[in-house]
Amino acid sequence: MQRILSSPNPLEVSELKQRLEGAGIACLTRNETLGSFIGVVPLTEGVPELWIEDDAKMADALRVKQNWKAEDSVAGSPWVCPVCGQTSEAQFTSCWKCGASKPGA
Ligand SMILES: [Zn+2]
Structure with a gap:
């Protein structure tokens, strides 16, 4: 098992997790703070991490x-x-x- 990402932003971690799962790469999160733990766990410990279960998939995961x-x-x-x-x-x-809106925004 190898870590591919650690980020203080749990949304970023879950976004990449979805991408990896979409590509058929099994992964899991650690220290996920989404939900009720926010405000309870000090921010300095337990930065959310994303781990790849199968080391053989690491190259694919890095590409994703x-x-x-x-x-x-x-x-x-x-x-x-x-x-x-x-x-x-x-x-x-x-x-x-000129104040015009951004196209597509
Ligand atoms: Zn303009």
Whole structure:
């Protein structure tokens, strides 16, 4: 069994878990804090972790993880305003120059 991810964000862990299971890779979480344990367990201990059950699947799992990260960065790309052509950073949902909405947002 090998650890593929540890993240203070339990949502991130469960997201990757879904991806891996979708790819047929058995995995399990440890120290998952989703639910009623939030606020009870100190944040400094028990960072959520994701483990691959079958070591032979580790290479596949890493590929899934890379694709997942790549998609993340695409979603975080700057976008170009269709009205005035100004480029805005990904976190803005409307054009900082003319106020037009981000396409698809
Ligand atoms: Zn604009």
